[in-house]
Amino acid sequence: MVTQVIALISFLLVILVSIIIVRIGTVALEMTGLSRDVASFQAQSAFSGTGFTTSESEYVVSHPVRRKIIRLLIFLGSAGITSAIATLVLTFIGKNAEEAKQTFIFLLCGLLILYVFVRSKWIDRTMRKIIKRILKKFFPSLKIYDYNQLLGLSKGYSIAQIKVKKDSWLANRTLGELQLDKEGVLVLGIYRKVKDKEVYIGAPSSNTKILPGDLVILYGPEEILLNLSQRVKGIKGEIEHEEAVKKAKIRAMQEEIELKGD
Numbered sequence: 001m002v003t004q005v006i007a008l009i010s011f012l013l014v015i016l017v018s019i020i021i022v023r024i025g026t027v028a029l030e031m032t033g034l035s036r037d038v039a040s041f042q043a044q045s046a047f048s049g050t051g052f053t054t055s056e057s058e059y060v061v062s063h064p065v066r067r068k069i070i071r072l073l074i075f076l077g078s079a080g081i082t083s084a085i086a087t088l089v090l091t092f093i094g095k096n097a098e099e100a101k102q103t104f105i106f107l108l109c110g111l112l113i114l115y116v117f118v119r120s121k122w123i124d125r126t127m128r129k130i131i132k133r134i135l136k137k138f139f140p141s142l143k144i145y146d147y148n149q150l151l152g153l154s155k156g157y158s159i160a161q162i163k164v165k166k167d168s169w170l171a172n173r174t175l176g177e178l179q180l181d182k183e184g185v186l187v188l189g190i191y192r193k194v195k196d197k198e199v200y201i202g203a204p205s206s207n208t209k210i211l212p213g214d215l216v217i218l219y220g221p222e223e224i225l226l227n228l229s230q231r232v233k234g235i236k237g238e239i240e241h242e243e244a245v246k247k248a249k250i251r252a253m254q255e256e257i258e259l260k261g262d
Contacts, residue, residue, distance in 0.1 A: 015111075015114055016114060016117070018047065018077075019117070019118055020127075021047065021073070021076055021077075022044055022047050022073070023124075023127055023128070023131060024131050024135075025039075025046070025069055025072075025073045026040045026043040026044075027039075027128055027131045027132055027135065028069050028131075028135055028139070029043055029066060029069055031132070031135060032065050032066050032069075034066070042070065043069075046070045046073035046074050046077065047073045047074070047076065047077035048077055049074065049077055156221055156222055156223075157219065157221060157222065158219075158220070158225055159188070159217065159218070159219050160217075160218050160219075160225040160226075160228075160229065161215055161216070161217055161218075162215070162218060162225075162228060162229045163213075163214075163215055164210055164211065164212055164213065164214045164215075165212060166212045167232050167233055168231070168232060168233065169231040169232055169234075169237035169240075170210045170216065170228070170231075171210060171211065171212045171233065172209065172210070172211065172212070173209065173210060174207055174208060174209045174210075175187055175204060175205070175206050175207075175208050175210070176206035176207065178210070179241075179245075180218075180220075180228075182245045182248060183220065183224050183228075183241065183244040183245055183247075183248050184220050184221055184224060184244075184248040184251060184252075185218055185219070185220035185221075185224055185225065185228065186219045186220060187204055187208075187217070187218055188202075188203070188217040188218065188219055189201060189202045189203065189204065189216075189217045190204055190208065190210065190214050190215070190217070191214065191215035192211065192213070192214050192215075193213060221247075221248075221251070223247075224247070224248075227240060227244060
């Protein structure tokens with residue numbers, strides 16, 4: 001009986017340690033620049049060994065630091081899950097119906113406590129603070145990048161990918177001719193297919209011409225980006241451009257007033 005109780009406690013401890021490991025992995029991945037949702041999913045996927053086959057996962061493992069974190073999670077997960085299953089089986093071996101029932105009740109109570117532990121926001125916040133402090137101290141190569149804050153994505157700005165069509169206002173014109181900066185829009189990069197190869201043009205210059213079929217990465221006010229994705233060449237497109245420039249000037253004046261604190 002004592003052996004079986006120890007086995008049950010060991011099983012619950014294995015689950016608890018697994019939860020903590022996934023939390024550490026999540027925070028570590030966040031510190032490399034991933035969003036919390038993506039980091040949590042990838043850490044859980046790697047540790048459990050399931051679901052880690054998405055295109056998003058390919059992006060994650062392309063980063064050397066993230067790759068090390070994922071590799072460690074996979075290793076720890078393979079050992080932890082196997083141990084947990086083996087320990088759980090031991091808790092029910094050699095028991096009669098009454099003892100098995102008691103063990104099952106204890107198991108449910110233990111799992112319920114663990115569920116409360118996992119769902120507690122206070123525990124989550126406390127653990128995240130402790131884990132971040134430890135990781136920042138012992139693993140300085142992990143850096144925190146809050147892209148939502150850095151890029152003002154919660155302040156009306158956004159990043160968009162626009163597939164340029166033949167009748168698009170953007171097509172067959174240089175960035176200098178388009179003057180997107182006057183609309184408050186920055187061109188971060190362009191993906192272009194050359195024969196069977198996809199080429200990326202990073203931080204393109206004013207002489208760079210946008211061609212039909214290009215995938216343009218833009219940063220700017222969300223409203224303007226939406227308009228650009230639908231803007232077609234011709235007089236209507238030019239009018240929309242002028243209107244966007246006027247809005248950009250008004251927005252700049254408002255930001256200037258905010259900076260002065262008036």
